[in-house]
Amino acid sequence: NVRANVAYNPDSEIIPTTRSNGVLIANIVPASGLVSGQASIMMMDGWTWENATFAHPSGLHINWPQMGIRSGGRRFSMSAEKQNERRQKALEKLDEIMKQSHAYARLRQTNTRTAEDYHKEDLRLESMIPYVQGNLPIYIHANEVRQIEAAVHWANRHDVKIILVGGKDAWRTIDLLKKNKIPVIYEGVTALPSRRYEDYDQAYKGAALLYEAGIQFCIASSSGDASRVRNLPNHAAMAAAYGLPKDEALRSITLSAAEILGIDPQVGSLESGKDATLFIANGDPLEIRTNVLQAYIQGRKIDMGDRHKMLYHKYQEKYRQLGILKE
Template identity: 45%
Template sequence: MNRVGTHFFVATVLFFALPSIAMPNDQVPGAPQTSPILIRGAVLHPVDSPVIVRGTILLEEGRITAIGKHIESPKGALIIGAKGKHIYPGLIESYTDLGLREISAVDVTVDRSELGTRNPNVRSWVAVNPDSELIPVARAGGVLLAHVTPGGRFVQGQSAFMQMDGWTEKEMTLLAPSGLCVNWDAMQPREKDSTKQAQQRDEKWQEFDEWVEHAKRESLRQADAADSISSDLRLEALMKVIRRDVPLVVSANRQSSIEAAVAYAASHKLRLIIYGGYDAQACAELLKHHDVPVLIAGTYRLPLRRDDPYDSAYTLPERLRRAGVRFAIGGEAPGYPGGASNVRNLPYHAACAVAYGLPREHAVRSITLSPAEILGVADRVGSLSVGKDATLIVADGDILEPQTNVTAAWIQGRKVDLSSRHTMLFEKYKQKYQSGN
């Protein structure tokens, strides 16, 4: 077969094979809210205030307009009885590639990183696939919001805070950019005597430093010239960090990486967020002093070192709480098989922390209001508060318990379809076995 024929054959095979590999989901995004919705009789978990038993919440035009014990029903309101149910703010996955990765073993379904290691201009939200099969699965677990981040080995690119419902990435985006992601662990040599790795680290440091200094000069030039446009997209991304419009979101687990990142951010007066944070408790005073929050990369993690206690990852949230360090818990632990497909387990990562000492109310906060505060969207989401988006879930029990099911959900007042490939297959094979086949 000649080269043209080979290319045509491969293209034909891919055309027919790909739909079976990565079919889009069948869920239709929710329609905008057109009439008031009153949900009453439920246990309300506002997060930023005490739990309300047999409470009522009112949703109007996509916002929460009232919450309490006794609320009058507006004319034409849809009244929903929720006796015995629990209502929480939509859960927030604080660091994920959901929408950027479908099947890890099939590279054509993965768009989480660009070629090269220096990509500050990359914008994660433009690559998000609204039809990902993993999004409905995450929603069914209560995860309605996510901090979507690009991957990579050094300067990864810009992240976005997104809603898990919408026809397009534009409809899904709540805040973009929400951070500039850098893999700081990649700059630290694994062995103390590794001269080559230390040299590579120094080269990366120098290059990143030059970029930052260049961005500072360009920012000053624009201020003097009343010019806010740069033709260099990489530089423009860094300038947002320099101006403190956007935080630097640094992947760092080891103490040396965390300390180096904090020192660098402090010297350049940058806003900083640590992702991973395995050794964060060892740097607690430093993190507290500079008010650097930590996005914990899940609790389902193995110890980083051979001599670490087996429960190091399980107890990290409680150790940070006691140390006074702000934190949120994620559900997509690095290196854990499946990646974005594990976002559905977010509440159980928080539940694991409860089993190892973290108070339950702090666990719920760590997957709702805390990530919203850290990522700069707490004025819109994260708690059941008057004026915030009507983004919430109704569950038939404690959201941290595995047997609990999410029975209803709204994003900005739009009713969300909670079916998914999981529920479709459940119904399919339930019929099969009921028929005796």
């Protein structure tokens, strides 16, 4: 029942730099643990976290355990036996959580509960009801092919709706994803290959492979660091340079993302009746030389100042005073 939006800091200097690159809405996610908690869709503007919340919850996030055996290196010395034991415990815990959640949801639907039953409400299981009933998706963070396969089989076994996050090996599981109609939030377009025998551009062209296969997908920046969210247009641009049609690359960070998150009736495209959440730029949004001139969130004109621009003007003035920079 952990929720992400209460941890959103509206005074963070990361927010202005993020929206200066055209990222106006973000799905923020609790990061740690096996079951991280519930994500929130936030606007990059607001006096408080309540003001900035666009939608909550957007889904439950699970970090799928490693399915392979890692070996070598000073930083990772756990034995294969210990790794197997840890993985098995994590998988059993996920199964147990779902069994308890299904049972709790059935109990909540009965009309024979006593007054005592109402006092025994479990907040954690209460928050799971929308997921076991299929009203909200569960986001599974998984990259390696065995993780993806295990996660899909787990979802089918427990009859829950999932969205794959990460998906570096999604191109290896195309048939499985298509058969089960699982969307992919593709992270790390600019990442290195996962294996030494893979093409150097495997991550770069991953989005194009999903598009060609007819998989519903969107592109996300690398997870784990809020300061990198501003690089989202660069990820889409890289995918466009390696086979993804340019229109689809732009769609992958706008309408496609909104569709997967379930907020496309309000945002994601310029249509009558939708929120006026958009920006004006002096060029192609996927070109690195393009600057966002003005942004609007739900029709509100946004202050485009940020720390990066402040430092730029500060040192521009320094070199102007030194006579190095000419007007």
